[in-house]
Amino acid sequence: MSKIDLWVQRLKEKRLSYGLSQNRLAVAAGMTRQYLNDIENGRASPSEDIKIALLKALERLNPDAPLEMLFDYVRIRFPTTDVKHVIEEILLLKINYMLHEDYGLYSYTEHYALGDIFVMVSPDEQKGVLLELKGRGCRQFEGFLLAQHRSWFDFFRVVIGEGGIFKRLDLAINDKAGILNIPQLTEKCRHEECISVFRSFKSYRSGELIRREEKEAMGHTLYIGSLKSEIYFCLYEKDYEQYVKNDIPIEEAEVKNRFEIRLKNERAYHAILDLMAYQDAERTAFSIINRYLRFVDQVKNKRRSAWPINESWAWFMGKKREKLKLTTQPEPYSFDRTLSWLQRQVAPTLKIALWLDQIHDTAVIDDMIRQAKLTKRHEKIFQQQVDTAKQMIRDQQQK
Numbered sequence: 001m002s003k004i005d006l007w008v009q010r011l012k013e014k015r016l017s018y019g020l021s022q023n024r025l026a027v028a029a030g031m032t033r034q035y036l037n038d039i040e041n042g043r044a045s046p047s048e049d050i051k052i053a054l055l056k057a058l059e060r061l062n063p064d065a066p067l068e069m070l071f072d073y074v075r076i077r078f079p080t081t082d083v084k085h086v087i088e089e090i091l092l093l094k095i096n097y098m099l100h101e102d103y104g105l106y107s108y109t110e111h112y113a114l115g116d117i118f119v120m121v122s123p124d125e126q127k128g129v130l131l132e133l134k135g136r137g138c139r140q141f142e143g144f145l146l147a148q149h150r151s152w153f154d155f156f157r158v159v160i161g162e163g164g165i166f167k168r169l170d171l172a173i174n175d176k177a178g179i180l181n182i183p184q185l186t187e188k189c190r191h192e193e194c195i196s197v198f199r200s201f202k203s204y205r206s207g208e209l210i211r212r213e214e215k216e217a218m219g220h221t222l223y224i225g226s227l228k229s230e231i232y233f234c235l236y237e238k239d240y241e242q243y244v245k246n247d248i249p250i251e252e253a254e255v256k257n258r259f260e261i262r263l264k265n266e267r268a269y270h271a272i273l274d275l276m277a278y279q280d281a282e283r284t285a286f287s288i289i290n291r292y293l294r295f296v297d298q299v300k301n302k303r304r305s306a307w308p309i310n311e312s313w314a315w316f317m318g319k320k321r322e323k324l325k326l327t328t329q330p331e332p333y334s335f336d337r338t339l340s341w342l343q344r345q346v347a348p349t350l351k352i353a354l355w356l357d358q359i360h361d362t363a364v365i366d367d368m369i370r371q372a373k374l375t376k377r378h379e380k381i382f383q384q385q386v387d388t389a390k391q392m393i394r395d396q397q398q399k
Helices: 003-017 022-029 033-040 048-060 083-090 135-147 152-161 182-190 238-246 265-278 281-292 311-316 336-360 364-371 376-398
Strands: 067-078 099-101 110-114 117-121 129-133 165-175 194-196 201-212 215-224 231-236 257-264 293-295
Touching (some): 003 033, 022 033, 067 135, 067 281, 083 152, 117 135, 152 265, 165 265, 165 281, 231 281
Antiparallel strands (some): 067 129
């Protein structure tokens, strides 16, 4: 079967799996139903531009929603030195389950951790207690929220009641269909086709250069606005990021691009108030984006103010698409990150040591493992894993 035949077969299979008629897909892609029928039956060979138009139209009609929104970073300061109260009464976690370390970030003196959920403590009430949830921490906390029968809105309501001060909030919009073409948007910034309140943008090819099977790949990142300000946007090719970090082939990545709204201090606080007032994440996120940014298509002999909105950008912003909802992706705390580190950093050396054990008829590695002494920290990590596994079993039984 030729590559074109295979492409057509996959197109048709995906169209049918989405429950779409030829007519609906053809209209969305800007062509006649007859032409699409000719393509699917091998009577017409589509150009690359037509193939791209068909795939984009297909993913826009994906019933599983080509866009999703989630919290990707939360940092909150509580004006108290009572860390137990924050952990047990606000987060509703058990302080005894958390690892305690005599150091912290941001000049905090100590911290408690459960996986990627970090709570930092200072004896200075001005600094108080700081909760930090990065991307993985947000996913893990969503798992606890699910078990607690709470939502993010319930949690934020408690935080506001406790006088919590929002230091940072990131809203991430995942683009599963490749609607946002980051290199193309970067070029639009360079050609003044980005109408923005911000005066600066910065782009670069992120990640490490990868050479595998004679392929070279480098993801693109676009920052709009100053990284030092209380609000800026970050757009990047997440499929390349997953390729670098987790060795996931680019074509198999679930999320193609990501648009992040990064808010600090007052901006974060006002976004939370808007979220709490309307409980509509799409309204909050896209009203922020629309206030600061839009992409247009340049038209000769017309003033810049008259240039039309770029079609893909208009769809991303809400034109002729389904309403976007805040999604959660609860993820239990796991040992995966440590295992990944072992695989990358330790396993190769360990393999050599085992070979040497075989050559010299020794058991150095076995002796090391047998004689290794576990600290209280290691024992607590083990207990956290046991408790997480038990909770997962209970959740499955309740279902």
